[in-house]
Amino acid sequence: MTSYGSPDAIVHARTAADVAGAIHHARDTGTTLTVRSGGHSVARLSTADDGLLLDVRGLNRIAVLDRSRGLVRIGTGATWGMVAARLAPYGLAVTAGDTASVGVGGLALGGGVGWMVRRYGLAIDAVVGAEVVTADGRVRRVDADHDPDLFWALRGGGGNVGVVTSLDVEAAPVSRVVFGALSYEVQELEGLLRGWRDHLRRSDDRLTSVLALTPATPMGPPRAVVQWCFSEPDEAGASKAVAGLRGIGTVVGDEAAVVPYAEVLEDHEMPDGMGAAMRNALVPDLSDACLDAALALTAQAPTALVLRGLGGAVGWVPSDATAFAHRDAEAMVVAARMAPPGAPVPSLDGPGDDWDAVARHGTGAYVGFLDEAGPQAVASVYPAATYARLAAVKRAYDPGNLFRRTHNVPPAPPADPVRE
Template sequence: MSLYEPAIATEVLRPGDEGYEDAARVFFATGRPAVVVRPRGADEVAVALAHAARRGLPVAVRSGGHSALGHGINDGGMVIDLQRLDAVEVLDRDERLVRVGGGATWGRVAAELAPYGWGLTAGDTNDVGVGGLTLGGGMGWMVRRHGLAIDNLVGARVVLADGRLVRASATDNPDLFWALRGGGGNFGVVVDLDFVAQPAPVVHFGTVTYRLDDAVQLVRGWRDAMRGAPDELSSTLALMPRIPDVPPTATVLLCYAGGDIPAVEVDAVVEPLFELGTVVRAEIARRGYAEILEDAQQLPPGLRMAARNVLVPELGDEVVGAIAELHATMPPKAIALRSLGGAFGRVPPEDTAFAHRDAEAMVLCGAVLPEAATETDVERAFEPWQAVAAHGTGTYLNFQGSATSADLAAAYPPATYARLVEVKRRFDPANVFALNHNIAP
């Protein structure tokens, strides 16, 4: 089917069409859009936006469909699904300049760059979309070595609400380029992004699992070990949900991106992590960067995941104690602490719309609830979270499971938010792109 434009026959799915039911589902939500379109280029994106404007259809833009709030779907509107815009093209081999379609996944990017011995620092899972994750910042396994995905972004092409295709870079529409780096999908449909890839022929990746005897002691030890670690080492400490009659455990997932060095040198770097507590299992191996990305795991039917996160400038003893207390509450919660600093922290906060560069760590909390749980049930489950959140200075919107005005206020300092509003007024004054962590013009 088409949108009935004479020159363009965009792939279109409507209720009743084969494939529609799958197209109406994203990782965390199911909707009932009036139409799902899958453009193959900027011109077809423009046609889709014009069609939505004529019919008065709200627009959702989907990259990989992993928004925690289901922003890649809607009811009764148009979904612009970018999955056909998934090309990965090397523009300049000497400069390691790579153009990535807005609908590509991180697994595809990693596989395409592997023959060159390159990698891009974002995406923990294969099927997460490049466009969505990048626009929110983009944390990955080399965040301390090479910063966020946006720190390696040098340009993007964007279809605006009026159908114009514009380029954003340090020299072309620099305000838009600034806003794209952390401001989310508020400004247009990003059809492709230009990155400078990093040499990453191999990394040393693995896990260390501990018996969780004392959560406070373990978190403090991990914090101190990462404070002394080189930038090449990134890690996440995961406190697994407490399950009755099952001994509690915690796991450090780590990636050393220091090149293909002898194993004995890697051992010296990660040794402090083996001293955090009683190790029950460990596996660290030399692997290609493309091999460390995993497939996202769906929850069993009847359950839903709710999540909150906070960026903390310092993992002081008070916040560590609050994390330990939170982990002991019901319903069972998984808590992940992602180490930051390094290259992530050396970017001036005003350089990108992601401004919280002083964060030592991100604390992420997830709770599994019945699918029928109401928002009141979710808020009740996260009441103990407030004691942790009180120590933060911001949130990482890509992992945020709520979208209140308070969440936006936490995500952007006042000066950053005011600047984003000005860019929004210039490039999307009618707020066509509103299904996101929305910055109203």
């Protein structure tokens, strides 16, 4: 979790009224407003060097509204570990991320790619309503029938159009899952990537898998690991679903167990000051050329390469139903280079690096894994039609661009007046 930075003032909100008060103050005084939930922004948007920082972690109440329907109201200041633990006694779970300490708001507003994404879709696909405070200080409860454009923009558009204080979510009837990991020899990476890709294409939708290649570090040798989650406690079904993964390389480790879903979420923090260069692409077709380009990055400098399987339920939602438009993505390709505190962050744009050779196979990027927030980076997230619609919603609800310390989509300019 990152530090606060050095803002001029911090508001620790406990209610939507606290949020509204902070918004009124920032708007009326022209103060820069930064909103912080879990504090995990790779692009450092959870910290501020000036202005007002609005910390919403106090908005962390989690209430089961209708157990039979799985309807849950989640404060956006809660963490996903808190959510998983609170819902476990009810036999419910929400697929959202893979780290317990990540905040609900920061992850969910960008989409939310979790360990059951192929069975239950993105986190936003379970959202049926929200409470949001807009730039005018008004507390609104929105859903498909009330402020539908705003509701559309909240699901995938980040924090551009307001401060979301709670989400109404239809949780899945999941108590326990089968979770496992396969470790492979690292001399066979080209075949490993292709084998994982081929398995993904014929995979059971109940299975979500992630292939991670990590370089040698002072803490250990290089590793090639596929972690996987089968969204039911069915060991026989899980074993059948992952059987093909055992043949894509030389297996040196094979672990699996039925565990409560809450135990799947990791509980780790990035040390303060740790630097990261990160790129990602949402790819409809993991072609051999795309995989080769991704693997080539690891030859230039120590690079972590992660392939996150998508498809399944992600593609069951129309591309224009939410502000996350990449519904045809087969996988997300992520490349990252890390630096310890105080050391220069290694670039992914150096001599010999060619991230564009990977990105050209994608339809855009996932906002949650962007390491910068400039206009070019933000434009890479949204297809043109989605970006234009977000800009129009922004004009309607935040014409002064108060919520600009985000992966910001500025408000669209006013339409030209009709000339007689």
